Amino acid sequence: MEPPEKIRVSIGTAIVLGLTRGRIDAEPTTAYLLTYREGKCQAACAFCPQSRRSSGRADMLSRVTWPVFSTREAIRRASEAFRLGKIVRVCIQALNYPSVVDDLTALARLVKEHSDVPVSISCQPLSRSDLRRLFDAGVQRVGISLDAATKEIFDRVKGSGVGGPYTWSGHFKALKEAVRVFGEGNVTTHLIAGLGETEEEFVKTIQICVDMGVYPALFAFTPIPGTLLSGNPPPSLASYRKLQLAHYLITKRMSRYRDMKFRNGCLVDFGISDEQLKAVIRRGEPFMTSGCPGCNRPYYNEKPGGPLYNFPRRPTSDEIARIEKIFMS
Numbered sequence: 027m028e029p030p031e032k033i034r035v036s037i038g039t040a041i042v043l044g045l046t047r048g049r050i051d052a053e054p055t056t057a058y059l060l061t062y063r064e065g066k067c068q069a070a071c072a073f074c075p076q077s078r079r080s081s082g083r084a085d086m087l088s089r090v091t092w093p094v095f096s097t098r099e100a101i102r103r104a105s106e107a108f109r110l111g112k113i114v115r116v117c118i119q120a121l122n123y124p125s126v127v128d129d130l131t132a133l134a135r136l137v138k139e140h141s142d143v144p145v146s147i148s149c150q151p152l153s154r155s156d157l158r159r160l161f162d163a164g165v166q167r168v169g170i171s172l173d174a175a176t177k178e179i180f181d182r183v184k185g186s187g188v189g190g191p192y193t194w195s196g197h198f199k200a201l202k203e204a205v206r207v208f209g210e211g212n213v214t215t216h217l218i219a220g221l222g223e224t225e226e227e228f229v230k231t232i233q234i235c236v237d238m239g240v241y242p243a244l245f246a247f248t249p250i251p252g253t254l255l256s257g258n259p260p261p262s263l264a265s266y267r268k269l270q271l272a273h274y275l276i277t278k279r280m281s282r283y284r285d286m287k288f289r290n291g292c293l294v295d296f297g298i299s300d301e302q303l304k305a306v307i308r309r310g311e312p313f314m315t316s317g318c319p320g321c322n323r324p325y326y327n328e329k330p331g332g333p334l335y336n337f338p339r340r341p342t343s344d345e346i347a348r349i350e351k352i353f354m355s
């Protein structure tokens with residue numbers, strides 16, 4: 027099976043791979059690719075510019091532009107960049123269309139022909155046999171994005187509320203299948219903060235994912251022109267910092283949802299001592315981009331001028347001092 031001739035490459039990745047010229051403040055440590063097709067995704071997610079319900083630009087995903095290149099050239103360069111130590115992973119993100127699994131399988135095989143770079147695929151819920159095809163093609167990790175932290179929000183932004191094909195239970199079923207095929211810890215989901223959930227609901231879903239063997243990658247909601255949610259605000263930075271810290275403590279097995287305390291849905295106690303909390307904040311790591319190993323997604327959520335919701339690098343001591351103030355206030 028032949029891979030598609032063309033592929034979209036995130037602008038930051040295209041610069042790192044030398045496919046285009048430009049200046050970037052933070053280099054991606056993963057090469058981000060996106061399946062190319064004329065027309066939009068068949069799903070209808072209210073926050074996504076690739077959605078068939080969006081009138082936004084087809085070359086955008088989140089805040090990032092994705093110009094089109096030759097697939098073979100992009101993958102050859104990504105393999106070379108891996109050998110040179112410029113990237114540590116290739117992530118292929120997929121729109122929803124009928125032949126997507128054929129394309130993903132062929133793309134993964136092509137990457138593996140060139141190098142041993144670990145490959146992540148971020149896609150719609152798939153059957154066990156399709157997941158197995160990806161695994162057999164050499165894919166290391168698979169991501170199936172819940173995006174929403176509650177069933178009610180899921181239905182509203184990705185499911186029946188927008189005429190989308192997805193269901194909350196269908197996503198969980200696919201995540202469980204993915205854990206069976208790829209193994210615990212090798213499955214990722216994306217969770218977007220700021221879609222109307224409480225902090226308590228968000229943290230609870232982080233815990234549910236971790237208990238299933240699924241690693242949740244955190245995103246801050248970003249309004250994109252042309253999408254159904256273009257008029258909604260991003261989450262407050264203070265609230266997002268709390269969610270990042272809770273995510274860190276849960277994924278590092280330092281605390282659990284049931285040990286944390288909430289008041290009116292707001293997170294007020296992380297379930298560890300103040301000393302431990304200070305030490306963890308000072309590491310800076312909880313506030314860095316979370317996801318597959320080596321995924322730093324520069325400027326997916328934020329303008330280069332900030333505020334940085336997800337740091338694509340370790341925060342500086344000044345940045346950590348500012349974060350500390352949020353938790354002390």
Ligand code: SF4
Pocket residue numbers: 056115116117118146147148168169214216243316317318321322323
């Ligand atoms: S966490 Fe990063 S590398 Fe993994 S699927 Fe998501 S965007 Fe891709």
